[in-house]
Amino acid sequence: MTSLAASAHAERRARLCAQMAPGAVAVLPTAPEAMRNSDTEYPYRHDSYFYYLTGFTEPDSVLVLVAANGARPAQAILFCRQKNLEREIWDGFRHGPDGARAAFGFDAAFPIEDLDGEMVKLLANAPAAYYALGHSAALDLQMKTWLQAVRRQARSGVTAPAVAHDLLAMLDEMRLFKDDGEVALMQRAARISGRAHERAMRASRPGMFEYEIEAELLHEFRKSGAQYPAYTPIVAAGANACVLHYNANSAQSRDGDLVLIDAGCELDSYAADITRTYPVNGRFSAPQKLLYELVLAAHSAALAAVRPGRRYSDIHDSAVGVLAQGMLDAGLLDKAVYGNAENAIAERAHLQFYMHGTGHWLGLDVHDVGAYRDVRADDKPSRRLEPGMVLTVEPGIYVRPAAGVPEQFWNIGIRIEDDVVVTTDSHAILSDNAPRLAAEIEEVMGQR
Structure with a gap:
């Protein structure tokens, strides 16, 4: 839930992209759901950094930003859960990629299941990667997996990001x-x-x-x-x-x-x-x-x-x-x-x-x-x-x-x-x- 306009979140994304190296890629997942006991979850609360840039409150979501590079404009891409009418009967409304893109002003949106494949494409030939360094063992492992997949394309002239930056340090100063x-x-x-x-x-x-x-x-x-x-x-x-x-x-x-x-x-x-x-x-x-x-x-x-x-x-x-x-x-x-x-x-x-x-x-x-x-x-x-x-x-x-x-x-x-x-x-x-x-x-x- 957000009472801030989608344009406010979009403006923050634009400001962040402007601080990144041209063509660099930033990755920011939201918080995972947490089990309270047995099959009961704690009330879900999204990640604050993720929300700051998106206004999106659903779990299983990842934001990817690609900084502008020459004539190519910056991109904001959301990965989220697909629409599922049966699950919505049990758990409530889902925007789905198309709905989220339209409601929150993203340039593109994909099902969360497509994240691995799309990230390998997005990181190819990117000069730098921005993410929460050391903040999450799961994200560190994902980044390692994506980068390894990019490096395997070296014979085709594809390069992996040579530099990694701490995304949270940049966002801390913005959020202040x-x-x-x-x-x-x-x-x-x-x-x-x-x-x-x-x-x-x-x-x-x-x-x-x-x-x-x-x-x-x-x-x-x-x-x-x-x-x-x-x-x-x-x-x-x-x-x-x-x-x-x-x-x-x-x-x-x-x-x-x-x-x-x-x-x-x-x-x-x-x-x-x-x-x-x-x-x-x-x-x-x-x-x-x-x-x-x-x-x-x-x-x-x-x-x-x-x-x-x-x-x-x-x-x-x-x-x-x-x-x-x-x-x-x-x-x-x-x-x-x-x-x-x-x-x-x-x-x-x-x-x-x-x-x-x-x-x-x-x-x-x-x-x-x-x-x-x-x-x-x-x-x-x-x-x-x-x-x-x-x-x-x-x-x-x-x-x-x-x-x-x-x-x-x-x-x-x-x-x-x-x-x-x-x-x-x-x-x-x-x-x-x-x-x-x-x-x-x-x-x-x-x-x-």
């Missing part, structure tokens, strides 16, 4: 920059996810199980048209919020607990990723509110660093500076030992309570592709932000019981995460409809 259609789609995904977080807040009561709260999220996702969660939701009450990747979602909340929810939907293949933390009884205690306001201040400092020209690392550094000072002021870190935030950070003392990064790229994958460093420079500094990049901003604090840690803060885990797009002069928060301020959260929960 979202166009207007992608940003609009991610805005919708974020809005749905924000409503789901607010729904969970309104539904929450002390004594509810984490999975009951999770059900509120999933209800809002599907009710609003999202196909899936973008990842397994985290619904963590009390001490569970101090486990970064907790997802058992099976414990019972207690009066006085904070609940940390990290959840976002996937809408038409694009992900949202939002975290909110709130008191299950509707009111922050004094220690909870102190740490919540600290994380919120770190969130604001990190957001201020999201603008064109700033380095990606500035986002994390801004958040850590605020958090480390707050840890000293709250007594989580000993001022007599560290003196100031700079020393605490230099000694890595803040890692006891904040041990992860402050965000990641976001897009077709929840942890989306793209380099975080400028690989063109010798020292590979953190790359500068540019318009069209979409990322998360997600500082947090996690206080486990330990000697020297004030007991009033034990088992408090807080994270605040939003989805942000870099604009031409600043940034825009895609997930701004999810209540974030402590007063907003308490107001929403007071309406239960």
